[in-house]
Amino acid sequence: MNISGKRIGIFANFVLAILSLSCVLPLILLVTSSLTAEGSLIKNGYAFIPEQWSLDAYRYLLYSHAQILRAYQMTILATFVGTLSNVTITTLLAYPLSRKSLPGRNFFSFAVFFTLLFNGGMVPSYLMWTQVFNIKDTFWALILPNLLMNGFGVIVMRTYFTTNIPGEIIEAARIDGAGETRTLISIVLPLSKPILSTIALLSGLAYWNDWLNGLYYLVKRTDFYTIQNLLNRLIASADFISNNAANSAILSGITVPSIGVRMAIAVIALIPIMILYPFLQKGFVKGIVIGGVKG
Amino acid sequence: MGTVKKERRRQIIKHLPLYIMMIPGLVYMAINNYLPLAGLQLAFKKFKYVLGIWESPWNGLKNFTYLFKTGDAWVIMRNTLGYNLVFILLGTLLAIMVAILLSEVPRKRLQQSYQTVILIPHLISYVIVSYIVYALLGESNGMVNNSIMKALGLSPVAWYTEAKYWPFIITLIHLWKTFGYSSIIYYATIVGIDKSFYEAAVMDGAGVWKQIRYITLPMLKPVIITLTLLAVGRIFYSDFGLFYQVPMNTGLLYNATNTIDTYVYRGLLETNDIGRASAAGFIQSILGFLLVLGTNTAVRMIEKEQALF
Numbered sequence: 001m002n003i004s005g006k007r008i009g010i011f012a013n014f015v016l017a018i019l020s021l022s023c024v025l026p027l028i029l030l031v032t033s034s035l036t037a038e039g040s041l042i043k044n045g046y047a048f049i050p051e052q053w054s055l056d057a058y059r060y061l062l063y064s065h066a067q068i069l070r071a072y073q074m075t076i077l078a079t080f081v082g083t084l085s086n087v088t089i090t091t092l093l094a095y096p097l098s099r100k101s102l103p104g105r106n107f108f109s110f111a112v113f114f115t116l117l118f119n120g121g122m123v124p125s126y127l128m129w130t131q132v133f134n135i136k137d138t139f140w141a142l143i144l145p146n147l148l149m150n151g152f153g154v155i156v157m158r159t160y161f162t163t164n165i166p167g168e169i170i171e172a173a174r175i176d177g178a179g180e181t182r183t184l185i186s187i188v189l190p191l192s193k194p195i196l197s198t199i200a201l202l203s204g205l206a207y208w209n210d211w212l213n214g215l216y217y218l219v220k221r222t223d224f225y226t227i228q229n230l231l232n233r234l235i236a237s238a239d240f241i242s243n244n245a246a247n248s249a250i251l252s253g254i255t256v257p258s259i260g261v262r263m264a265i266a267v268i269a270l271i272p273i274m275i276l277y278p279f280l281q282k283g284f285v286k287g288i289v290i291g292g293v294k295g
Numbered sequence: 296m297g298t299v300k301k302e303r304r305r306q307i308i309k310h311l312p313l314y315i316m317m318i319p320g321l322v323y324m325a326i327n328n329y330l331p332l333a334g335l336q337l338a339f340k341k342f343k344y345v346l347g348i349w350e351s352p353w354n355g356l357k358n359f360t361y362l363f364k365t366g367d368a369w370v371i372m373r374n375t376l377g378y379n380l381v382f383i384l385l386g387t388l389l390a391i392m393v394a395i396l397l398s399e400v401p402r403k404r405l406q407q408s409y410q411t412v413i414l415i416p417h418l419i420s421y422v423i424v425s426y427i428v429y430a431l432l433g434e435s436n437g438m439v440n441n442s443i444m445k446a447l448g449l450s451p452v453a454w455y456t457e458a459k460y461w462p463f464i465i466t467l468i469h470l471w472k473t474f475g476y477s478s479i480i481y482y483a484t485i486v487g488i489d490k491s492f493y494e495a496a497v498m499d500g501a502g503v504w505k506q507i508r509y510i511t512l513p514m515l516k517p518v519i520i521t522l523t524l525l526a527v528g529r530i531f532y533s534d535f536g537l538f539y540q541v542p543m544n545t546g547l548l549y550n551a552t553n554t555i556d557t558y559v560y561r562g563l564l565e566t567n568d569i570g571r572a573s574a575a576g577f578i579q580s581i582l583g584f585l586l587v588l589g590t591n592t593a594v595r596m597i598e599k600e601q602a603l604f
Contacts, residue, residue, distance in 0.1 A: 016396055019393065092319060093316075093324075119580060123559060125334070
């Protein structure tokens with residue numbers, strides 16, 4: 001490599017190191033502020049190195065109380081149910097569309113593609129889900145609107161099936177007497193693990209991070225709140241939690257660290273993503289690349 | 296003719312199991328994506344909850360005249376389009392720059408780590424982003440006021456009450472959250488470029504800049520066009536989390552943070568002004584759709600292969 005090549009290598013490392021820091025430091029600030037004693041938070045503000053460390057926020061989360069634990073369970077449940085349904089429904093639609101012999105294939109494919117270009121917007125959707133399907137204040141509010149399946153995923157998966165599953169294999173399975181369901185389950189799916197995991201990953205992240213459905217459709221039943229909804233509510237009204245916790249006997253010794261607790265909830269909402277991410281990183285990158293360019 | 300019809304029917308029966316498989320997806324699509332299209336008529340109706348979408352009386356263009364009379368229309372249009380144009384321009388430049396720099400990092404391991412780290416903001420919900428932003432910009436506890444402004448000898452700023460700072464704050468947060476995602480798309484293209492082009496260029500004495508200018512950028516052009524096309528198609532849409540959650544729905548900041556999406560939300564759930572909300576939503580849906588068709592046609596005329604459809 002020549003000198004200018006070396007120089008740009010150093011420059012690239014320098015710029016990327018700064019950008020990487022900008023991505024990590026905010027998260028570190030989040031973590032340290034959840035570990036800061038309430039007193040020094042109020043005195044010095046949020047800082048990377050607090051004057052006084054404290055585990056009070058987490059101690060509070062641990063002993064108190066049903067609300068946070070419940071929200072965490074709702075997040076896990078919604079993510080699990082939502083992702084599983086999403087992958088199933090997407091596969092069941094994408095696979096037939098990948099079969100060239102299917103009559104009406106172009107019509108259905110266009111119907112899927114069209115949803116990416118044109119939609120009715122929030123007002124009709126909201127009124128439909130609440131007036132016609134009555135999902136307001138039910139668990140289904142977290143699952144059904146928008147997240148259950150999207151046209152992008154269907155198209156990406158269909159493209160994967162057409163380019164990666166040879167028609168001969170499907171034909172051979174048919175000659176051997178396998179029905180369509182059998183072919184899909186025992187021939188096509190085992191060959192499609194990469195795309196299945198990519199779609200599952202993207203859908204899982206969408207469900208885990210979603211707070212819009214809760215914001216729109218959960219009004220009275222705050223017991224269905226996910227951790228994101230809880231955080232969303234807490235930033236608007238910090239007392240949403242301390243009020244409910246006031247009567248908890250175990251906490252009588254601890255002053256409720258209201259700022260720290262909010263940060264601690266944000267941290268525990270992030271932890272699963274941050275733990276899983278390094279292992280799933282390859283799948284994510286693949287998903288972004290196929291979704292971004294070929295979609 | 297008869298035999299063609301018969302053959303078609305035979306084919307359909309043969310494929311019956313496949314049609315049955317498609318039912319859940321098609322039903323969901325019909326409900327989630329197609330049924331609301333009928334609700335677009337609300338923009339021309341005076342909606343009453345007791346009467347529902349179909350029975351509510353027609354209202355002509357009243358919702359629209361009402362919307363445009365208030366001046367809100369101008370603000371939300373300006374913000375939605377303005378931010379998006381800035382986002383597309385700066386976002387594309389930043390992403391291409393990062394992608395090229397990534398490809399110039401000599402060590403593979405390091406390249407991998409940068410890729411991993413710059414994607415992190417993409418994984419975080421805007422709710423959590425709003426907590427981070429609050430930790431930085433909160434008036435009495437925020438790190439910026441407490442550490443940075445103090446160190447610089449400046450007096451603290453009440454960030455959440457001064458709209459004039461927010462165009463910069465919002466743009467910065469948007470770039471921070473999305474640059475990793477889009478640079479990875481560009482980077483994937485750069486990695487796919489045939490290495491022999493570069494080798495030939497080096498033989499001809501081309502330096503790094505010339506290689507970027509004459510090989511990398513031209514090879515990226517199709518991706519740039521595709522991504523820009525997609526972004527232009529979404530120019531009437533804004534990320535609700537960025538404009539609602541991050542400024543914490545603060546009224547004083549509306550002038551800089553109100554977009555079509557936040558306006559529709561507030562009309563629907565906070566101020567119960569469904570008429571204006573549906574008029575704004577109608578404009579968003581229809582203009583957005585026309586714009587996709589328009590830009591796609593334009594691209595097809597200039598470079599046929601790069602058109603989306």
